[in-house]
Amino acid sequence: MDVTAGKCDLCGGGYHELLFTGSDRLFGTPGSFQLLKCQDCGLIFVSPRPSFEEMGSYYPQEDYDLYGKAAGLKDRSMDELGRLLGPRKNRIEIYQQPGKLLDIGFGDGSFLYYMKENGWDVAGVDYNERMVDLARDELGINAFAGQLEDAGYEDGSFDVVTLWGVLEHVQSPRRTIEEISRISGEQSLLVIYTQNAAAPEARLLGPDWFIYEVPRHLYSFNRTSLARLLALSGFCVSEVVYETPLYYCQMNWQYFKERRLGRKNDVVHAPSLADRLAVKGLSLYKKMVDGREWSSAMTVYAVKRQNADG
Numbered sequence: 001m002d003v004t005a006g007k008c009d010l011c012g013g014g015y016h017e018l019l020f021t022g023s024d025r026l027f028g029t030p031g032s033f034q035l036l037k038c039q040d041c042g043l044i045f046v047s048p049r050p051s052f053e054e055m056g057s058y059y060p061q062e063d064y065d066l067y068g069k070a071a072g073l074k075d076r077s078m079d080e081l082g083r084l085l086g087p088r089k090n091r092i093e094i095y096q097q098p099g100k101l102l103d104i105g106f107g108d109g110s111f112l113y114y115m116k117e118n119g120w121d122v123a124g125v126d127y128n129e130r131m132v133d134l135a136r137d138e139l140g141i142n143a144f145a146g147q148l149e150d151a152g153y154e155d156g157s158f159d160v161v162t163l164w165g166v167l168e169h170v171q172s173p174r175r176t177i178e179e180i181s182r183i184s185g186e187q188s189l190l191v192i193y194t195q196n197a198a199a200p201e202a203r204l205l206g207p208d209w210f211i212y213e214v215p216r217h218l219y220s221f222n223r224t225s226l227a228r229l230l231a232l233s234g235f236c237v238s239e240v241v242y243e244t245p246l247y248y249c250q251m252n253w254q255y256f257k258e259r260r261l262g263r264k265n266d267v268v269h270a271p272s273l274a275d276r277l278a279v280k281g282l283s284l285y286k287k288m289v290d291g292r293e294w295s296s297a298m299t300v301y302a303v304k305r306q307n308a309d310g
C-alpha cells in the first residue's frame with residue numbers, strides 16, 4: 001500500500017481535501033480508504049492506494065467471471081456484437097481508417113474481437129492471465145498479460161489506443177498516458193471512457209455515489225483534469241461524448257437506499273416496483289442533463305499533436 005497521500009499524480013500538488021472515508025461496498029472486502037481531492041488540479045484519488053499486486057484481491061473471481069463471456073464470443077453473430085460495439089467502431093473510424101489498434105484492459109475481449117473481424121490489426125493488454133491466454137489462443141488476438149509499461153511496444157506502433165473503464169484503475173494515470181504517447185504514432189487517436197466526477201450527484205451522494213467505487217477506482221476525473229493530463233503527453237481533446245448508463249442509476253439508488261433508508265436489496269436483478277420507478281426517474285433526469293457535462297460517464301477522443309510540447 002502507498003500509505004503517504006503524497007503528491008498528486010497529475011500536478012504534483014501536496015494539498016488535498018478529504019471528501020470522505022469509505023470502504024468496498026460492492027464486494028465488502030475489508031479495508032478503509034480515504035478519498036482525496038487535489039486542491040490544485042481537482043484530481044480525486046484513493047489513499048492509501050492498493051498496489052498493482054494488491055488490486056487482485058479486490059476483484060473476487062466469482063463476481064468477475066468474464067471467461068464464459070469471452071469463450072462464447074465466436075458463437076455470437078457480428079450483427080449482435082455490432083449492436084453493442086458498432087457505435088464505438090463507427091466513431092473511431094471518423095478519425096482513423098482501420099489500422100493498428102491497442103486496447104488496454106480488454107476484459108472479455110469483445111471489443112478487440114469485433115474490431116479484428118472488421119479489418120483492424122489488434123493488440124491488447126490485460127492483468128488477467130487467464131483472459132489473455134484465451135484471447136491469444138481462442139480469438140487469435142496479440143495479447144500481453146500485465147501492465148502496459150511492461151509490454152515493451154515499439155515507439156509509434158499504434159494508430160488508435162483505447163481504454164474503456166480502465167484509466168481510473170491504473171496505478172499512475174500520468175505514467176500510463178506517457179507510455180501511450182510513446183507508443184502512439186503522430187495524429188493517432190486516444191479514446192478514454194471513464195466516469196465523470198463533475199456529475200452533480202457526486203457531490204450530493206458522496207460515499208453513496210456508486211461511481212467512486214472505493215477502492216477499485218483509484219482515480220476520478222472530470223473533463224478539465226483529464227484534458228490536462230492528456231495535454232502533458234501531447235494529446236489534444238477533440239470531442240467528449242457524455243452518457244449515463246442505466247446500471248449507474250440502479251447502483252446509485254441501491255447505495256442511497258442502503259445507507260439513507262436502511263433497506264437492502266438487489267436493485268439490478270430483483271427490483272421492487274418502487275425501485276423501478278426510482279431508477280426510471282433517475283435515468284430520465286440524467287437524459288435531460290447529459291448534454292450539459294452533468295452525465296455520470298464520458299468518452300474522450302484525443303489526437304496526438306504533430307509537435308508535442310508536453
Ligand SMILES: [Zn+2]
Nearest residue numbers: 008011038041
Ligand atoms: Zn493535482
